[in-house]
Amino acid sequence: MTLATLSDVLQPALRDGYAVPGLVCLGWEDMRAYALAAQAERAPVILQAGPSCREHTPLPVLGKMMRHLAQSVDVPVVVHLDHGYTLDECRQALESGFTSLMFDGSRLPLADNIAQTRQIADMAHAADISCEGEIGFVGYSGGEASDGTDPNEAAIFARDSGVDAMAISVGNVHLQQDREGGLDEPRIHAIEAVTEVPLVIHGGSGVPLAQRLALAAGSRICKFNIGTELRMAFGAALREAVEKDPTRFDRVQILKETHDPVMQAARAVIRGVGAAGRA
Numbered sequence: 001m002t003l004a005t006l007s008d009v010l011q012p013a014l015r016d017g018y019a020v021p022g023l024v025c026l027g028w029e030d031m032r033a034y035a036l037a038a039q040a041e042r043a044p045v046i047l048q049a050g051p052s053c054r055e056h057t058p059l060p061v062l063g064k065m066m067r068h069l070a071q072s073v074d075v076p077v078v079v080h081l082d083h084g085y086t087l088d089e090c091r092q093a094l095e096s097g098f099t100s101l102m103f104d105g106s107r108l109p110l111a112d113n114i115a116q117t118r119q120i121a122d123m124a125h126a127a128d129i130s131c132e133g134e135i136g137f138v139g140y141s142g143g144e145a146s147d148g149t150d151p152n153e154a155a156i157f158a159r160d161s162g163v164d165a166m167a168i169s170v171g172n173v174h175l176q177q178d179r180e181g182g183l184d185e186p187r188i189h190a191i192e193a194v195t196e197v198p199l200v201i202h203g204g205s206g207v208p209l210a211q212r213l214a215l216a217a218g219s220r221i222c223k224f225n226i227g228t229e230l231r232m233a234f235g236a237a238l239r240e241a242v243e244k245d246p247t248r249f250d251r252v253q254i255l256k257e258t259h260d261p262v263m264q265a266a267r268a269v270i271r272g273v274g275a276a277g278r279a
Helices: 006-016 028-041 051-056 059-072 087-095 110-126 151-161 185-192 209-218 228-243 251-256 259-272
Strands: 020-025 045-049 077-084 100-103 130-135 165-168 199-201 221-226
Touching: 006 020, 006 077, 006 130, 006 165, 006 221, 020 028, 020 077, 020 228, 020 259, 028 045, 028 059, 028 228, 028 259, 045 051, 045 059, 051 059, 059 077, 059 087, 077 087, 087 100, 087 110, 100 110, 110 130, 110 151, 130 151, 151 165, 151 185, 185 199, 209 221, 209 259, 221 228, 228 251, 228 259
Parallel strands: 020 045, 020 221, 045 077, 077 100, 100 130, 130 165, 165 199, 199 221
Antiparallel strands: none
């Protein structure tokens, strides 16, 4: 079994100058493609179950699916809860076999965010797994606006919350379909100057490819969450499979045709943050 915690994969990345991709899963087809992409690239990988994934499939089922995939490959696989919003949800993920919990208290006042994140972190560490928290708010393309991370608050959060990794808001946006924006590097460096924990970028699909690789190699950013560009690859492959033969109705046969395009897209993401060959 190659199950790993977030700390297991992020600390080597911090030391050696690369990042580990947090690949956002929606179902069996994509998470299997991600695990096999990591195997092919000899890279660690973080399989992430976010809110939309959990709406479709219960946490106990997701835990078993992801742990099964970890057993099927020989590279480190982190089974990660992404954007857990309550203590109960995080506890259920822990009991379902997840090896990393991300508690999202980013909409809360600083003191409340620290207190609730600390509770999750203590619970995770008691079970020998990892915890990620978020300071500042990462918004959504076409939706809620971001609230950039204040470096002084980041220093307090990193010190008092007990997290193993800290997600920050530095120009990144969830669900962005292009790479036109780019991250606020002066803000990143200001945060790095006052904290030592590995840093995480949510909404990584919107970050230009060259900037991803440069920050992975030359900053404390050790994890890029990538979802939208992989969902776009899946959607394009599924659409092509359906449209090329309107008489087909067997969803297993149709879904099989998404595997290779999604796997190739995931391999490109892995290479693009310097993680290939690091397992």
